[in-house]
Amino acid sequence: MKRKNILLAFIFCFFLCTAIVSCSKSGSTPATITPPPPPPPPVAAGDVGMAGMSFSPSPFTVKVGTTVKWTNNDNTAHTVTSNDGTTFSSGTIAVGASFSFTPTVAGSFLYHCNFHGGMTGTLTVTN
Numbered sequence: 532m533k534r535k536n537i538l539l540a541f542i543f544c545f546f547l548c549t550a551i552v553s554c555s556k557s558g559s560t561p562a563t564i565t566p567p568p569p570p571p572p573p574v575a576a577g578d579v580g581m582a583g584m585s586f587s588p589s590p591f592t593v594k595v596g597t598t599v600k601w602t603n604n605d606n607t608a609h610t611v612t613s614n615d616g617t618t619f620s621s622g623t624i625a626v627g628a629s630f631s632f633t634p635t636v637a638g639s640f641l642y643h644c645n646f647h648g649g650m651t652g653t654l655t656v657t658n
Contacts, residue, residue, distance in 0.1 A: 578602065579652070581609050581624070581644075586652035594657055595637055602629040609650065614641040 577599035580587050584605065593599055601611045603624045611621040611630050618640055621630035634640070634656040644650035 580604050581611075581650075584647055584650050586611075586642075586644075586650065589652035590655055591652070592655040592657060593634070595634055597656075598631050598633045599654060600629050600631045603627060608646065610645040611642055611652075612645050614643060 577591060577593045577597050579589070579591055579599060579601045581601060582604040586601070591599070601621070601624070603609050603626055606626060608623050608625055610623060611619065611632075613619045619632040619642070621632075624630050634654070637656050637658050640654040640656065642652050642654060
């Protein structure tokens with residue numbers, strides 16, 4: 532009887548060890564956490580479109596010294612006017628025409644169309 536108990540204990544230990552080893556080699560990999568992508572870098576050249584009574588893209592980020600060009604692709608005239616009224620002001624931009632501005636300092640500049648109150652944008656300038 533004693534031999535039978537020892538044999539059963541040995542078989543039990545063998546299967547237990549086999550199960551533990553096979554579970555640890557199951558082939559599953561631990562979950563990895565992927566960090567979010569970094570924000571897009573400032574562009575080297577800047578083109579902003581005007582269409583559908585909006586500026587696109589907005590917000591828009593460029594480096595100091597980069598010329599930003601707004602092109603009127605809409606079916607009506609627009610303006611590009613900084614909210615402070617002094618940083619930049621395009622005057623009337625006819626359909627198909629454009630206006631360019633080259634920022635010399637970093638900052639965030641809110642702007643709008645004088646003709647269409649809901650048409651607003653943000654230009655962010657970095658060093």
